[in-house]
Amino acid sequence: MSLESHGGRLAARALKAAGVECVFTLSGGHVMGIYDGCLDEGIKVVDVRHEQAAVHAADAWARLNPGKVGVAILTAGPGITDGVTGVANAWRANSPIVVFGGQGPFDNLRRGSLQEMDHVSVMKPITKWADACYQTHRIGEYVELAVRNALSGVPGPSFLEIPMDVLHAPVDLDEAPLPRFRDYRVASAAPPALLSEAAEILSVAERPMLMAGTALRWSDGGPALVRFVEQTQMPCYTNGMGRGLLPMNHPGFYSTSRKQALGEADVVVLAGTPLDFRMRYGGSIGADAKIIQLDLDETLIGQNRSADVGLVGNLGVNLDELGSLLSGRGEMPDWSTWSGGLRAAEDEAAAAQAAQLNSDETPIDPLRLCREIADFVATDDEMIVIGDGGDIVAQASKVLKVPPNGTWMDPGPLGTLGVGMPFALAAQLANPDRRVLIIYGDGSFGLNGFEYDTAVRFGLPIVGVVGNDGAWGQMMRPQAMIYGSDRLVATQLEYTRYDKVVEALGGHGEHVTDPGDINAAIQRAFDSGKPALVNVEMRRDVDGMKGSTYV
Numbered sequence: 001m002s003l004e005s006h007g008g009r010l011a012a013r014a015l016k017a018a019g020v021e022c023v024f025t026l027s028g029g030h031v032m033g034i035y036d037g038c039l040d041e042g043i044k045v046v047d048v049r050h051e052q053a054a055v056h057a058a059d060a061w062a063r064l065n066p067g068k069v070g071v072a073i074l075t076a077g078p079g080i081t082d083g084v085t086g087v088a089n090a091w092r093a094n095s096p097i098v099v100f101g102g103q104g105p106f107d108n109l110r111r112g113s114l115q116e117m118d119h120v121s122v123m124k125p126i127t128k129w130a131d132a133c134y135q136t137h138r139i140g141e142y143v144e145l146a147v148r149n150a151l152s153g154v155p156g157p158s159f160l161e162i163p164m165d166v167l168h169a170p171v172d173l174d175e176a177p178l179p180r181f182r183d184y185r186v187a188s189a190a191p192p193a194l195l196s197e198a199a200e201i202l203s204v205a206e207r208p209m210l211m212a213g214t215a216l217r218w219s220d221g222g223p224a225l226v227r228f229v230e231q232t233q234m235p236c237y238t239n240g241m242g243r244g245l246l247p248m249n250h251p252g253f254y255s256t257s258r259k260q261a262l263g264e265a266d267v268v269v270l271a272g273t274p275l276d277f278r279m280r281y282g283g284s285i286g287a288d289a290k291i292i293q294l295d296l297d298e299t300l301i302g303q304n305r306s307a308d309v310g311l312v313g314n315l316g317v318n319l320d321e322l323g324s325l326l327s328g329r330g331e332m333p334d335w336s337t338w339s340g341g342l343r344a345a346e347d348e349a350a351a352a353q354a355a356q357l358n359s360d361e362t363p364i365d366p367l368r369l370c371r372e373i374a375d376f377v378a379t380d381d382e383m384i385v386i387g388d389g390g391d392i393v394a395q396a397s398k399v400l401k402v403p404p405n406g407t408w409m410d411p412g413p414l415g416t417l418g419v420g421m422p423f424a425l426a427a428q429l430a431n432p433d434r435r436v437l438i439i440y441g442d443g444s445f446g447l448n449g450f451e452y453d454t455a456v457r458f459g460l461p462i463v464g465v466v467g468n469d470g471a472w473g474q475m476m477r478p479q480a481m482i483y484g485s486d487r488l489v490a491t492q493l494e495y496t497r498y499d500k501v502v503e504a505l506g507g508h509g510e511h512v513t514d515p516g517d518i519n520a521a522i523q524r525a526f527d528s529g530k531p532a533l534v535n536v537e538m539r540r541d542v543d544g545m546k547g548s549t550y551v
Contacts, residue, residue, distance in 0.1 A: 007136040007167045008033020009040055010176050011100070014143035016041040018181045019068050022061060022429055024054040024422075026082075028075020030102025030115070030164045035073075046425065048454045051079050055086025056422030056448070059095040060386075062155075063241060063409060064430045066220050067183055069098045069150050069158075076102040076164075077115025084122065085416060087157050091126045093241070093412030094214060096155035098146045099123075106134055106163035123159040132161040136169040137176045144179035151184035154297045155218050185218065186296050190311035190318050198292045198309045199325035202232075205267040205290075207338045211279075214240035214412070215272025215296050221245065221316030225271070228319040229253075231327055235261060235339045239273055240412060244402035256398060257345040265289050272296075272315050275304040276413060294318050357399065363539040364515045366395055369467055372518040373439060374400040381405045382434050384427045388420030389441025390474030392467035392538075396439050418447030420464060421455065428460040435526060438464035443472045445498055455531035456506040463525045464502075464533045469540040470495045480542050488542070499535040508532035 011034050015023070022044040025031070038045050048054050051074050058070030074083045080101045090097050101123070104113030123130040129149035133142040139162065146158035189195070202208055212225055222245035229236045229252035236246050237258045246253050254261065262268065262284040270293045275282040282305025285291065293300075293307035294315050301310030311318045326332060356367035373396060377383050381403045387393035387410035402408045409427070411419045420438040428436045445466055455462050476491035499509030508528035510521040518536060525532035 005171060005173050006033055006036075007139050007162065007169055007171055008035070009037035010136070010139045010171050010173060011143060011162070011167070012037025012041045012043060013173065014140040014178060015071060016043060017178055018143065018147045020071050022046060022426075023071040023073055024048060024057040024061075024426070025073040026051050026054055026075070026079065028079050028102055030076045030079075030104070031073050031100060031167070033167045034100060044429070046429065046454070046458060048422065048425070049450050050448060051082035052086045052418065053422040053425075053448050053451050053454070055083045055097065055099060056089065056416075056419045057426040058097045058099070059086065059090040059093065060409060060419075060423035060426035061430060062090075062095045062097050063217070064407070064427060066217065067151070067185055069096050069147050070426070071098050071100070073100045074102065075115070076104060076119070077117055079115070080117075080119045080122065084126070086422075087123065087159070088126045089411055089414045089416040089419070090157045092414035094155045094218065095157070096150035097157045098143075098150055099157060099159045101159060101161040102167075103132070103161050103163040105165040107165055109163070119161050120159070126157065127159045128156040130159040132163070134163065134166055136166050136171045139167075139171075140176060140178045144181060147181060148184050153186060154215070154300065186314050187317070188313040189321050190294075190313050194309055194311055195318070195321050195325060198311060198322055199329070201267055201290055201292060201308065202269075202322075202326060203329055203333060205333065206335075207265045208234050208267040208269065208335065209261045209265045210234050210236040210269045210271060211273040212236060212238045212242035212245060212271045213273030214242060215294075216245055216315045217241040218296065219272070219315040219317070221271070221314070221319060224316035224319040226250070228323045231323040232332060233335055233339065234269070235335075235342050237261065239278055241409075242272060243397075243408045244406065247404045248401035249404060254342055254346060256349040257342040259284065260345055261342055262286070267292065270294065270307075271319065274300065278413065281305070360515055361539070362514060363537055364513070364518075366392060366467060366469070366538050366541075367399065368515045369465075369518060369536050369538060370396040370399040372515065373437075373465055373522070376519055376522050377401070377403060377406070377437065380435055384409070384431060384434055384436045386410070386420055386423045386427065386436070386438045388417065388423070388438055389444040389467070390417075390472075391477075392441045392473075393439055417441070417444040420444060421448050421451035421462065424462040424464075425451065425454060425458070425460060428455075428462050429458070436462045438462065440464050440466040441473070442466050442468040442470065442493060442496065442498065449498065449501065450505070452502050452505045452507050452531050452533070460531060461526070461529050462531050463522065465522060466498050466533060466535045467538050468495055468498070468535055469538045471540055473541070476542060485542050495537055497535060499533050502531065502533040506530070510534040512536045
């Protein structure tokens with residue numbers, strides 16, 4: 001017997017077939033038919049307090065579940081425009097998300113219905129695929145198109161608009177076609193001739209290094225990265241979502257000597273690391289160095305600086321192939337003198353930083369706060385750590401080691417503030433047995449801090465730590481340097497009691513002014529079993545660029 005239903009149930013059935021377990025939304029009448037379908041399919045609906053947060057949460061869900069999409073459902077008009085920042089962040093981070101957008105009735109198209117606007121045109125510049133479905137029985141087909149485009153090749157966002165009369169129209173679920181979903185990710189290896197050429201370059205290298213980046217995560221390339229580093233003993237640095245794929249306690253992992261290594265290396269292997277602003281558009285690499293570049297798409301090879309060899313395909317597969325070719329040549333090259341020099345530089349940098357890391361001064365030294373957080377993270381092999389801020393997150397990333405089985409997440413190259421709690425919502429929902437910690441700047445907390453309400457409603461015991469210097473520090477310091485400390489404008493905040501805000505929302509708050517109290521306060525926050533915030537008052541550095549990451 002056929003089941004008469006509506007398009008929202010067909011959309012949810014397609015999402016279930018695609019492996020979707022959870023969707024993020026802020027309620028809206030244009031899209032509530034999908035919620036109804038999610039109830040039937042056992043898909044969890046998590047409602048947040050701002051649409052930007054819904055899309056950020058979908059972004060994090062995709063990062064934590066390779067091969068699957070994160071899903072956000074946005075109502076029409078301001079619901080979609082509120083989500084644009086989240087989509088743009090996923091676009092720059094290559095996160096495979098599917099965003100559903102509501103629309104006024106197709107029957108009233110261009111007549112000025114409530115919240116009607118051209119959403120598809122808004123989304124096209126920041127998505128891999130953006131379209132609208134105007135026939136109810138084809139909703140499943142369009143969902144598959146959205147998922148396929150999000151996951152194929154270099155991942156990224158898809159946007160699917162469904163007008164409300166199309167979404168809520170009757171449809172026979174037994175007759176409506178439901179496409180087959182598959183693993184859309186790149187699985188191929190580069191041509192053997194190019195792999196051999198890359199192996200030949202490395203076999204005669206004297207000072208090679210490896211930069212592992214985001215595309216390795218989309219290739220499930222973490223285990224291959226570890227195998228390659230152990231086979232070759234090549235110094236390895238990470239950026240983007242490559243961070244944590246090689247355990248930070250691994251002898252082949254390097255961090256603070258990166259600038260020196262890039263400038264002195266004679267061969268640089270870029271494994272999913274774009275030559276963008278983080279690499280000075282290729283200028284960080286010595287002029288005479290050879291470049292072997294691995295990525296998911298041919299168009300990414302040689303961007304901003306030519307590569308000597310481009311290896312296109314699954315990055316994990318290509319690292320394994322490259323390692324096997326090098327091993328097959330006999331004795332592996334000895335790069336111990338080169339790597340030993342880099343390790344000595346790292347030890348020297350750590351010694352120079354020791355005074356700040358152990359400072360007892362008040363207001364608290366930012367690096368002392370970072371060290372206390374790092375010490376706490378080190379007690380949990382599986383902790384998920386999320387960075388949401390400017391200088392404090394940049395400093396923490398240099399001190400904190402991602403746990404061996406843990407995860408680090410930050411916004412990515414768009415540098416979007418406000419991802420902290422939305423990312424954490426997805427992380428805790430996807431990993432209910434793991435602890436989730438957010439490192440906040442006080443500026444970034446203000447953007448989506450109200451999502452603590454969401455965490456309270458869903459019983460998610462996420463803990464945040466705010467490095468509170470009462471300023472937009474990453475902007476204030478260069479402003480003072482360029483224009484003078486007497487001409488600060490739009491960069492100063494108050495030492496606000498953000499912990500009280502969280503308490504008012506039903507969570508647990510801690511206020512810390514003494515460095516010796518930081519660790520215990522974080523422990524109490526986790527022990528509370530509630531969403532919690534530790535508000536740490538730090539020293540406000542105004543003059544000069546001390547600790548700033550502004551570029």
